[in-house]
Amino acid sequence: MNDDAFVIDVAGVNKSFNGKRVVRDLDMQVRRGEIYGFLGPNGSGKTTSIRMLCGLLTPDSGRGTCLGYDIIRETAEIKRRVGYMTQRFSLYEDLSIQENLDFMARMYGMPNRRQVVTDALQRLGLTDRRRQLAGTLSGGWKQRMALAACMLHAPQLLLLDEPTAGVDPKARRDFWSEIYTLAATGISVLVSTHYMDEAERCHRLAYIADGRLLARGTPQQVLEAAGLTTWSVEGEGLQQLAAQLRDLPGVEQVVPFGATLHVSGTDAALLAQSIAPYQASADYRWSAARPGLEDVFIQLMEHAQDNGA
Amino acid sequence: MSLRGFSWSRFIAMVVKEFIQMRRDRLTFAMMVGIPLIQLTLFGFAINSDPKHLPTAVVTADHSVFARSFVAGLAHSGYFEIVQDLETESEARRMLDTGEVQFVVTVPVDFGRKLLRGERPVLLVEADATDPSATSNAITALVTLGQTVLNRDLTGTLVALQPRQPPYELRIHRNYNPEGLTHYNIVPGLMGVILTMTMIMMTGLAITRERERGTMENLLATPVRPLEVTIGKIVPYILVGYIQVSLILLAAWAIFEVPMQGVALLLLCVLAFVAANLSVGIMFSTLAKNQMQAMQMTFFFFLPSILLSGFMFPFRGMPQWAQAIGEILPLTHFLRLVRGILLKGNGVAEALPHLWPIALFMLVVMCVGLKRYRKTLD
Ligand SMILES: Nc1ncnc2c1ncn2[C@@H]1O[C@H](COP(=O)(O)OP(=O)(O)O)[C@@H](O)[C@H]1O
Ligand SMILES: [Mg+2]
Numbered sequence: 003m004n005d006d007a008f009v010i011d012v013a014g015v016n017k018s019f020n021g022k023r024v025v026r027d028l029d030m031q032v033r034r035g036e037i038y039g040f041l042g043p044n045g046s047g048k049t050t051s052i053r054m055l056c057g058l059l060t061p062d063s064g065r066g067t068c069l070g071y072d073i074i075r076e077t078a079e080i081k082r083r084v085g086y087m088t089q090r091f092s093l094y095e096d097l098s099i100q101e102n103l104d105f106m107a108r109m110y111g112m113p114n115r116r117q118v119v120t121d122a123l124q125r126l127g128l129t130d131r132r133r134q135l136a137g138t139l140s141g142g143w144k145q146r147m148a149l150a151a152c153m154l155h156a157p158q159l160l161l162l163d164e165p166t167a168g169v170d171p172k173a174r175r176d177f178w179s180e181i182y183t184l185a186a187t188g189i190s191v192l193v194s195t196h197y198m199d200e201a202e203r204c205h206r207l208a209y210i211a212d213g214r215l216l217a218r219g220t221p222q223q224v225l226e227a228a229g230l231t232t233w234s235v236e237g238e239g240l241q242q243l244a245a246q247l248r249d250l251p252g253v254e255q256v257v258p259f260g261a262t263l264h265v266s267g268t269d270a271a272l273l274a275q276s277i278a279p280y281q282a283s284a285d286y287r288w289s290a291a292r293p294g295l296e297d298v299f300i301q302l303m304e305h306a307q308d309n310g311a
Numbered sequence: 312m313s314l315r316g317f318s319w320s321r322f323i324a325m326v327v328k329e330f331i332q333m334r335r336d337r338l339t340f341a342m343m344v345g346i347p348l349i350q351l352t353l354f355g356f357a358i359n360s361d362p363k364h365l366p367t368a369v370v371t372a373d374h375s376v377f378a379r380s381f382v383a384g385l386a387h388s389g390y391f392e393i394v395q396d397l398e399t400e401s402e403a404r405r406m407l408d409t410g411e412v413q414f415v416v417t418v419p420v421d422f423g424r425k426l427l428r429g430e431r432p433v434l435l436v437e438a439d440a441t442d443p444s445a446t447s448n449a450i451t452a453l454v455t456l457g458q459t460v461l462n463r464d465l466t467g468t469l470v471a472l473q474p475r476q477p478p479y480e481l482r483i484h485r486n487y488n489p490e491g492l493t494h495y496n497i498v499p500g501l502m503g504v505i506l507t508m509t510m511i512m513m514t515g516l517a518i519t520r521e522r523e524r525g526t527m528e529n530l531l532a533t534p535v536r537p538l539e540v541t542i543g544k545i546v547p548y549i550l551v552g553y554i555q556v557s558l559i560l561l562a563a564w565a566i567f568e569v570p571m572q573g574v575a576l577l578l579l580c581v582l583a584f585v586a587a588n589l590s591v592g593i594m595f596s597t598l599a600k601n602q603m604q605a606m607q608m609t610f611f612f613f614l615p616s617i618l619l620s621g622f623m624f625p626f627r628g629m630p631q632w633a634q635a636i637g638e639i640l641p642l643t644h645f646l647r648l649v650r651g652i653l654l655k656g657n658g659v660a661e662a663l664p665h666l667w668p669i670a671l672f673m674l675v676v677m678c679v680g681l682k683r684y685r686k687t688l689d
Contacts, residue, residue, distance in 0.1 A: 058531055058688050077686075081534045092529035096335050097328065108324030109533040152532075 009034050009159050009190040010055060012066025012073065017050055017059060024050050026213045028064065032159075032192055032206075037185050039204030040194040041299065047213040048194040049089055052161050055192070056086045069159055082110070085152035089163040089194075091144045093151055095137030099128055102136050103151055110155035122150045142173035149180070160184065162193040166200065178203055198296035209299055216302040221295055230301060231270040232293040233277060235263040237286035250276040255301055266297050321535045325543020329517075333547055339513060343551050347505050347558045354501050365449055367414040368395040368403045375423020381434070384456050385416065390449035404437075413439050413446060498563040499649040500622045503642045505559065506552055506581075507588055507616050508609075513551065514592025515605040517544045518684075523601060528688060537684040541677070545589040552585035553578070563653075573652040576662060580648045583666055587641040587673035594680035616642040641669045 010032035017025040025047045032038045042048050053059040055068050057077025065072070071079040093102045103122055107115040123129045126146055139147060145165055152160070162181075166174045178200070185191055185205075193204070201207050201221060208218035217224045235243065240263045244256045247265055252272030257264045267273035281288045333339050369382050385391040394412060397403050403415040417435040425432035436453060438446045518540075521527040530540070556578070563569040591612060599605035617623055619633050620642035626634065637643045644665040651657035651665075 053688060056532060058528065060687055060689055078534060081532060084532075086529075086532040088525070088528045088532070090525045090528070092525045092527075094328065094332065094526055095524070096332055101328075101331055105324050105328050106533070108320050108327070109535055111318060111320040 007034075007067075007070055008032055010038075010066070010068050010192065012055070012068075013064060015051070015054060015061045015064030015066060015073075017047075017054060017062055019050075024213050025054070025061075028054075028210075028215060030066075030208060030215070030218075032190060034190050035185060035188050036205040037181060037191045037193065037203070039201050039207035040192055040210065041196065041198070041201050041207055042194075042210035043196055043303065046210045048210060049163055051210070052086070052163050052192065052194060055080075056084050056161055057081055058086075082155075083157055084159050084161060085155070085157035086161045087145075087148050087152045087163060087165055089167070091136075091148060093136055093144075093148060096135060098133045098135055099123070099126075099139070099147055100132035102147070103154065106151045107154050112155060118154055122154055126150050142169045145169055145173070145177065146180075149177075153184075158189060160189060160191045160193075162191065164194050164196065166195060166197065174200075198294070198299060201295045201299075209302060211303045211306050214306060216306055217298070224295065225293060225298055228293070228298040228301060229268050230266050230293040230298055231268070231273055232264055232266040232291045232297055233273070234259070234289050234291035235265060235280075235286050236261060236289075239285065243280065243286065247277070247280070252276045254304070255297060257297070257300065264291060264293075264297060266293060266301065268301070316536065317538060318534075318536070321533075322539045322543050325535070325539055326546050329544055329547040333551070339551075342509050342513065343554060344558070346509050347555050347562075350501055350505050351498070351559065351562050354497055363389050364392040365390060365413040365446070366394045366411065367391040367416060368397055368406050368412045369393055370397045370400055370403050370415065370417045372398075372420040373418050373422035375426075377423045377426050378418045381418065381456075382416070385453075388452045388456055390452045391416075407437060407439055410439065414449070498559070498567045498569050499653050500646050502556060502559045502563075502649060503584065503620070503645040504617060504622055505555060506585055506645075507642050508613055509555065510548060510552055510585055510588035511592040511595065511609045511612060512606070513548055514544060514589045515595040515599070515609045516602050517593065518596035519599050519602045519605045531686065531688065537681050537686065541590075541593050541680060541684065544593060545586060548589050549582065549585050552581065552589075556581050570654060572656045573658070576657075576659060577649065577652045580645065580652070580662060580666060580669075583669045583673070584641055584645040584648075587669050587676070590673045590676040590680060594676050594683065597680050597683040597685075616640050619643070621646050638668070639672065641672050644668050 008031045010030055013029050015025060015028040016023065028047075028051055030051075040048050040051070050059060054061050055066075055073060057073065057080050060074060065074070067073060068080045069083050071077075071083075073080065094105070097105065100119060100123065103119045104115065107118050112118050120129075123132050128134075128143075128147070136144065136147065149162070149165065160181075166177055169177065174197075181191055181193065193200075195201070201209075204221065206218070206220050207224065209216050209224070217227060219227065237243075240258065244258065244263055247253050247256050247263075252267045252269050252274075253265060253276055254268060255264070255266040257266075265273070265277060277288070280286060367385065369385075371378055371382065382393065382396075386393050391414060395403075395406065400417060403412075403417070406412045407415050415435075415437040417437075419432060419435070422432045422434070436450075438450060518527075521530060560571070560574065560577075564571050592609070595605050595608040595612075599608060615636060619629065619637040620626070620640050621637065622642065626637060626643065629637065648657075648662055648665045651661055
């Protein structure tokens with residue numbers, strides 16, 4: 003296997019369910035050692051894409067490799083080397099933590115099973131609760147245990163499907179620091195999420211909506227490619243203002259952000275022209291804002307919907 | 312499907328996991344012990360193997376002393392309760408059909424006179440033998456009755472007519488059921504029925520449960536192979552099968568006093584039979600979309616097994632097509648094995664012809680199951 007190669011390199015991958023195209027012409031390249039964010043709203047095809055990468059679903063068309071192995075013909079090799087953490091908890095709730103880890107260690111034929119499991123329990127901090135049934139764990143602990151379980155066989159690539167969904171902010175932060183630690187050891191991570199703030203934590207990312215990849219690159223590149231200009235407004239009666247702004251030419255997004263309003267558009271000149279009368283008003287204080295990834299993604303999604311409709 | 316790449320480690324992972332889950336699942340435990348107990352009680356105890364006072368109609372066209380003695384002898388035996396003394400045969404037949412009586416005894420015209428002439432008149436006994444265990448002992452009593460009942464009347468010059476052979480010919484028609492099973496058949500046969508039901512039901516849920524709980528996704532993401540999953544799920548239930556067999560054999564021996572021979576050979580045959588049924592369960596669970604469907608399939612298989620295997624109805628009494636289906640079913644062969652070994656003392660040589668059809672059945676079903684097992688979530 004070529005060391006410089008991408009750990010994931012797929013092109014033109016399609017998947018339909020019952021005639022509905024769920025993933026369209028997916029192109030994706032993930033480099034070794036990077037944390038690759040896979041973003042998109044619910045039902046956009048993230049899980050389906052990840053399942054195709056690790057051989058759980060067969061693509062209708064397209065080709066590609068995962069860790070250098072063909073995603074259609076060499077799924078057995080891929081499964082042995084990839085750690086896949088499913089979106090829905092899919093370990094056995096009626097088995098204890100230790101029994102689950104033991105099961106997974108045996109599944110991957112770990113020669114030093116006991117040691118591996120003991121170490122994993124220690125790292126998790128669950129040594130004392132190892133006999134507790136997995137079904138009785140809280141959401142955050144289940145996620146951590148699932149991560150530990152898919153890490154037992156020291157995979158070179160982790161596929162994490164919404165690992166932080168429904169987890170409290172503290173646990174989310176811990177989870178991400180763990181992912182950073184892993185990436186630092188050379189493990190590549192593909193992580194899907196629909197939390198926009200997590201996008202910024204990734205080295206590179208791809209944004210998918212309705213089965214189509216709409217943007218990809220480093221967070222910086224994605225921001226720049228969108229070419230979005232954003233203004234921030236403060237003042238009284240922002241609700242009425244939002245309603246008025248929405249219909250103006252050049253205004254593509256009006257999103258409330260706490261006590262402010264974010265007004266964005268791709269045509270900076272047209273946007274400036276439209277908001278000029280309101281900038282003159284003493285009721286509002288306008289300032290140029292740095293558009294966030296969230297603004298960009300909402301923009302991309304609405305564009306996609308307009309084009310699709 | 313190939314044996315190459317079979318991993319003991321993954322296989323053991325499956326077996327250990329299944330054992331733990333089985334131990335923690337109360338329903339499985341209840342089924343393991345509850346079903347044999349309930350079935351044994353229902354089939355074993357509810358069947359009175361030596362019923363007496365069976366309703367009997369007598370059609371007497373002869374009023375000789377001999378005819379009266381015979382009828383009195385019937386009543387005296389305790390097995391027959393004369394409920395009707397009829398004149399016409401058609402009325403008697405109707406009562407037999409409707410089940411109002413279990414026996415119709417017809418004493419023909421001139422019975423007495425022919426008897427005296429030594430012509431051995433025919434005494435017709437018609438039995439409703441749909442439930443053979445209900446009639447067989449009564450019929451036996453009837454035969455012995457013939458040896459003695461008329462001895463009192465055949466005195467003096469008539470002593471010459473006293474039987475070696477009874478002075479009349481007793482003709483017995485076992486209607487509806489020519490074979491006439493004995494009650495010993497029931498309890499050993501029950502073993503096969505119980506195993507069929509519980510084994511298929513338990514494994515039938517095995518893979519659908521993984522799918523419904525979402526654990527299938529994790530399982531499929533590991534390098535595990537179909538053969539490792541299926542055999543890994545079968546092995547723990549073989550033990551369950553043996554626990555059930557022990558329970559039933561114990562009950563058969565201690566409570567129902569079924570003769571016991573060749574238990575070692577029987578336990579070997581149980582292995583084949585249990586494995587065959589477990590394969591059926593696994594196959595069903597690869598076909599079924601959910602647990603409900605798996606249950607339905609179980610019953611779809613269970614019914615013909617009970618009806619066409621010779622458990623409910625004597626095998627040779629069934630029409631040709633039904634026998635053909637029956638020959639395929641593992642239960643048919645297992646019943647022959649159990650009855651042959653326990654009751655007749657059959658050995659390995661007699662058992663083999665019934666062992667290989669079970670093995671063949673298992674092989675075919677296993678292959679179908681493995682072929683249907685999907686390695687992806689598609
Ligand atoms: N096995 C399946 N059968 C039919 N439709 C499916 C299946 N899996 C996913 N879908 C559909 O495909 C779309 C994308 O689903 P998914 O990949 O789970 O999205 P995401 O993970 O981004 O939320 C959804 O509309 C979902 O209903
Ligand atoms: Mg998903």
